Amino acid sequence: MSSLLADAHRRLQEALKYVSISEDAIERLKYPKISLTVSIPVRMDDGSLKVFQGYRVRYDDTRGPGKGGIRFHPNVTLDEVQSLAFWMTFKCALLNLPFGGAKGGITVNPKELSKAELERLSRGYIEAIADFIGPDKDIPAPDVYTNEIIMGWMMDQYNTIRRCICPAVITGKPLSMGGSKGRDTATAMGAFYVISHILPRFGKTPPQTTVAVQGFGNAGSEIAELLGKAGYKVVAVSDSRGGIYSPHGLDIPSIREYKRKHMSLKGVYCQESVCSIVEHEVITNEELLTLDVDVLIPAALEKQITEKNAPQVKARFIFEVANGPITADADTILEEKGVVVFPDILVNAGGVTVSYLEWVQNRLGYYWSLSEVQSRLKERILEETNRIWQIHQELGLSFRTCAYIHALSRLNEAMSARGTREYYISQ
Ligand code: GLU
Numbered sequence: 532m533s534s535l536l537a538d539a540h541r542r543l544q545e546a547l548k549y550v551s552i553s554e555d556a557i558e559r560l561k562y563p564k565i566s567l568t569v570s571i572p573v574r575m576d577d578g579s580l581k582v583f584q585g586y587r588v589r590y591d592d593t594r595g596p597g598k599g600g601i602r603f604h605p606n607v608t609l610d611e612v613q614s615l616a617f618w619m620t621f622k623c624a625l626l627n628l629p630f631g632g633a634k635g636g637i638t639v640n641p642k643e644l645s646k647a648e649l650e651r652l653s654r655g656y657i658e659a660i661a662d663f664i665g666p667d668k669d670i671p672a673p674d675v676y677t678n679e680i681i682m683g684w685m686m687d688q689y690n691t692i693r694r695c696i697c698p699a700v701i702t703g704k705p706l707s708m709g710g711s712k713g714r715d716t717a718t719a720m721g722a723f724y725v726i727s728h729i730l731p732r733f734g735k736t737p738p739q740t741t742v743a744v745q746g747f748g749n750a751g752s753e754i755a756e757l758l759g760k761a762g763y764k765v766v767a768v769s770d771s772r773g774g775i776y777s778p779h780g781l782d783i784p785s786i787r788e789y790k791r792k793h794m795s796l797k798g799v800y801c802q803e804s805v806c807s808i809v810e811h812e813v814i815t816n817e818e819l820l821t822l823d824v825d826v827l828i829p830a831a832l833e834k835q836i837t838e839k840n841a842p843q844v845k846a847r848f849i850f851e852v853a854n855g856p857i858t859a860d861a862d863t864i865l866e867e868k869g870v871v872v873f874p875d876i877l878v879n880a881g882g883v884t885v886s887y888l889e890w891v892q893n894r895l896g897y898y899w900s901l902s903e904v905q906s907r908l909k910e911r912i913l914e915e916t917n918r919i920w921q922i923h924q925e926l927g928l929s930f931r932t933c934a935y936i937h938a939l940s941r942l943n944e945a946m947s948a949r950g951t952r953e954y955y956i957s958q
Pocket residue numbers: 598599600601670671672673674675702854879880882883884886
């Protein structure tokens with residue numbers, strides 16, 4: 532089995548030691564249900580034709596239609612998409628959403644494409660996977676380097692193919708095309724609810740808590756701002772090109788404004804306007820991960836904390852806003868060091884939870900206010916956080932293992948409802 536998926540499976544193996552699950556469920560969860568690889572021909576602006584590789588994987592749909600984002604990144608592989616679909620399966624079960632797990636991706640550096648090329652690529656991807664998705668089959672959404680405009684193009688393309696107006700086929704759409712209020716900030720909002728609910732239980736109040744955030748995309752920049760506004764001391768942030776650190780705390784809104792204008796944090800230090808507000812040191816991404824802070828938030832890509840740098844991590848708490856930022860080997864090292872890790876399938880589940888609310892609103896044809904959406908998100912994510920906390924109190928295991936145990940029992944229930952070995956052999 533490929534490496535990232537094998538690594539993801541190790542968490543499942545760990546949880547299986549503590550729950551009694553039917554053999555059928557174990558067998559089903561070993562393999563993705565469907566993995567589709569497509570080639571997408573795109574006419575480039577210079578007249579040439581380029582073919583891109585795309586994927587859509589439905590890992591499991593026992594609890595409902597597949598659900599999960601679409602990633603545009605140069606490192607996308609089938610192995611990565613399968614692992615992300617595996618995590619979505621557990622995330623949706625953990626949050627008790629009526630969905631299975633899926634994921635998609637295209638191997639591309641979207642920063643190298645013009646807007647028109649990006650549109651043709653997005654529409655071409657839907658052309659290739661249209662038979663595979665649908666409001667009752669598999670519902671895509673945004674992920675790394677995809678956004679609401681891309682979701683809008685994709686929905687539009689699906690509608691053209693199916694000759695329908697089917698907003699529930701994709702979530703994370705622009706508001707005017709059936710998107711939900713609060714979806715754009717949902718991942719960070721969910722993480723914020725979890726973090727601000729958990730830290731006081733460890734006796735940490737915002738002004739005494741220093742935070743470093745790796746990744747300054749949709750989720751990373753938003754969580755940095757939310758925590759800063761709530762009084763936490765956000766001392767370091769970074770994007771793919773590097774980061775900045777100030778022990779006195781950073782002014783996140785002005786850094787976001789800089790990034791919005793210049794597309795990069797690199798150079799933030801030499802801009803007069805920002806320099807005057809923020810005094811800081813320039814650091815690398817690697818350095819950010821090992822800073823002496825209370826809370827570390829990886830909000831970029833997977834496999835950032837491995838067995839190589841885990842021994843140097845000094846943070847006391849890690850909240851995984853990215854999917855899979857810590858490898859299974861690194862988990863063991865962090866646990867031995869006493870670092871408390873809150874897992875991705877809980878911490879970043881705000882995104883898919885509001886996607887669910889978007890799907891419900893599309894099917895109802897009735898749209899909720901921002902406060903309605905946020906209170907539903909808060910209620911659901913904190914209910915599951917409390918459940919994981921309870922399992923942790925009962926079993927004394929890591930929060931990751933407790934989250935997997937909880938999700939597994941829901942998956943097991945749905946799989947067992949279709950009949951188990953015991954059922955068939957009993958008289
Ligand atoms: N890409 C996000 C995730 O990894 C959101 C998925 C969704 O909204 O379906 O959870």
